[in-house]
Amino acid sequence: MESPGASSLGPSKGSGIPLKGLSPEGARELFKDIERFGPIAHDWLVAQAGRLRDSTHGHIITYSPKVFFPVTKLCRNHCHYCTFARPPKHWGAFLMQESAALDLARRGLSFGCSEALLTLGEKPEERYPVYKRMLEDLGFRSTNAYVAHLSRRIFEESGLYPHVNVGVMDEEDFELLSPTSLSMGLMLENASERFLSPKMPHAKSPGKAPKERLRTLERAGELGIAFTTGILVGIGETLEERLEALLAIQDIQARFGHIQEVIIQNFLPKPRTPMAKARPPSHEEMVLTIALARVVLGGAMNIQAPPNLASGPLEDYLRAGINDLGGISPLTQDFINPEAPWPHIESLGLELSKEGFSLKPRLPLYREFFSRAFVRPLFRASLSMDENGAQEYGKKTIEACPSL
Numbered sequence: 001m002e003s004p005g006a007s008s009l010g011p012s013k014g015s016g017i018p019l020k021g022l023s024p025e026g027a028r029e030l031f032k033d034i035e036r037f038g039p040i041a042h043d044w045l046v047a048q049a050g051r052l053r054d055s056t057h058g059h060i061i062t063y064s065p066k067v068f069f070p071v072t073k074l075c076r077n078h079c080h081y082c083t084f085a086r087p088p089k090h091w092g093a094f095l096m097q098e099s100a101a102l103d104l105a106r107r108g109l110s111f112g113c114s115e116a117l118l119t120l121g122e123k124p125e126e127r128y129p130v131y132k133r134m135l136e137d138l139g140f141r142s143t144n145a146y147v148a149h150l151s152r153r154i155f156e157e158s159g160l161y162p163h164v165n166v167g168v169m170d171e172e173d174f175e176l177l178s179p180t181s182l183s184m185g186l187m188l189e190n191a192s193e194r195f196l197s198p199k200m201p202h203a204k205s206p207g208k209a210p211k212e213r214l215r216t217l218e219r220a221g222e223l224g225i226a227f228t229t230g231i232l233v234g235i236g237e238t239l240e241e242r243l244e245a246l247l248a249i250q251d252i253q254a255r256f257g258h259i260q261e262v263i264i265q266n267f268l269p270k271p272r273t274p275m276a277k278a279r280p281p282s283h284e285e286m287v288l289t290i291a292l293a294r295v296v297l298g299g300a301m302n303i304q305a306p307p308n309l310a311s312g313p314l315e316d317y318l319r320a321g322i323n324d325l326g327g328i329s330p331l332t333q334d335f336i337n338p339e340a341p342w343p344h345i346e347s348l349g350l351e352l353s354k355e356g357f358s359l360k361p362r363l364p365l366y367r368e369f370f371s372r373a374f375v376r377p378l379f380r381a382s383l384s385m386d387e388n389g390a391q392e393y394g395k396k397t398i399e400a401c402p403s404l
């Protein structure tokens with residue numbers, strides 16, 4: 001009997017999936033096998049994905065101890081699944097004040113955090129004139145100018161390393177933000193234009209146009225900025241569309257080499273949103289998609305799935321080839337998914353050790369990107385600090401928490 005993958009990869013011939021991942025043609029052939037063989041192909045794919053992860057990352061699973069700064073909840077977009085974005089009349093939607101951010105950063109330091117995740121709605125000044133005037137009164141011409149200022153102040157005050165998620169970026173945005181960000185991120189989410197059609201989840205979200213988002217990823221590559229991206233699973237896309245989104249990321253990585261991690265994030269329906277009654281992706285879909293990401297992007301890529309959103313047992317994500325759990329905060333909630341608390345880090349470590357894995361902290365910039373090409377001058381002295389693994393935490397974090 002023909003075996004799954006036989007048409008494209010020839011596991012029966014002993015070849016398996018190459019360490020660098022599948023070619024686009026191989027991936028599309030594999031997709032046909034998945035459709036044809038169903039669960040048998042899924043099992044085969046998961047086994048291959050786990051083997052690829054083992055061969056490069058071993059059984060080490062990383063996470064970034066972070067503090068989440070919701071800089072502003074105003075946003076120019078209206079994504080149908082979002083509860084983060086709020087209108088100006090909502091208390092706390094406007095702008096996180098510098099003094100509050102610095103206070104939070106100092107507290108994060110005392111909790112052993114290294115990452116300052118600055119996440120916000122996209123270019124809200126394009127939608128809300130009152131907000132634009134307020135920014136100008138504060139002396140900032142754009143939200144991103146304020147984010148750049150805040151990032152620098154957080155780093156100077158606390159040593160937390162800024163990782164910024166501001167949405168799509170043009171040249172001016174990169175010029176503003178890159179000197180004060182250790183790394184940056186933008187979820188591709190998907191590569192299909194059909195989600196912009198009327199009544200679809202991104203119908204009123206110009207920033208979610210795949211072309212715009214891919215262009216942002218390319219710009220980051222041209223500028224040598226270590227970048228995080230990923231896909232959103234379960235907003236109505238097909239498995240084939242997920243594969244095409246992963247191939248788009250693969251293509252950009254092949255050209256620029258700056259994608260440091262790829263997040264496979266599951267959609268969760270939220271009350272009082274247009275998608276409140278939509279079905280979230282099943283655990284099987286998530287596991288299959290993680291495995292697909294691993295075999296498309298190869299053994300070396302950092303593949304991440306958020307543990308607080310896990311669709312089922314985390315051990316299945318491990319089997320499917322993840323090597324990272326993303327940012328976990330001992331201090332702040334997940335403002336994007338406030339209903340999903342972070343796991344307790346020690347309990348998570350114990351859970352992983354039962355599966356034969358070790359949980360290790362990391363900085364928002366992965367070690368393989370610690371080079372002058374990717375680290376901006378502001379961070380160089382701090383990152384090159386020692387040979388004893390202290391880079392796993394920020395320099396000031398080690399000083400503040402000697403027990404780490």
Ligand code: SF4
Nearest residue numbers: 075077079082085121
């Ligand atoms: S771009 Fe982000 S913050 Fe804005 S509406 Fe969409 S999901 Fe929400």
